[in-house]
Amino acid sequence: MADDRRCFGALLNGLARRNYLGDTELTDELLKEQIYPKMSDEDFQQLVTKCTALTKSMVSVDMDFNQLEAFLTSQMHKKDSGMNEDKANAVRKFWKNHRTKIHETQVQQTMWDTSLKQMSWRVDLKTQSKNNDHVNAPTAIIELQLSNQESQNENQKPELLQFEMDEKKLDQFMKSLNEIRDEISLHRKEQN
Structure with a gap:
């Protein structure tokens, strides 16, 4: 046997x-x-x-x-x-x-095309602006490291994408992430 x-x-x-x-x-x-x-x-x-x-x-x-x-x-x-x-x-x-x-x-x-390898962020306060309403307003600075599926060898440096979001855009972004999390949770519950 x-x-x-x-x-x-x-x-x-x-x-x-x-x-x-x-x-x-x-x-x-x-x-x-x-x-x-x-x-x-x-x-x-x-x-x-x-x-x-x-x-x-x-x-x-x-x-x-x-x-x-x-x-x-x-x-x-x-x-x-x-x-x-x-x-x-x-x-x-x-x-x-x-x-x-x-x-x-x-x-x-x-996996299709580009994937997220790393994400980092920080919050800054604007100290100067053409418009005084924007001074001391918090701004989220987001940096994403992206890697292309075809170029995943060790010598290839990841693409860096950096952008800013004000409080309103950050709230919208967080709402979208929460919706994604909820969908994933719902899908996992259906599988079990």
């Missing part, structure tokens, strides 16, 4: 490398030849389909280990899943070793 667990884990690793980590040289034929050479082509394709669906379920929700345990338990109770304790152990080991790398790859693939 340890051999079955090892082979099942190797198939999960190979499929993850191909489907999520960009190793296009890992074809079904190569995986079958290396891992399950005695299995029929039809049985191997069914196993690949099951493993692909299994990893897709885990990746799509970025399962934590509690969710993984519940998922594996439900799989073992399904008669047609083929999941047993040895295969479940292979899945646990696979997910422990690959979860972070797959997640980071998925995030990189879904």
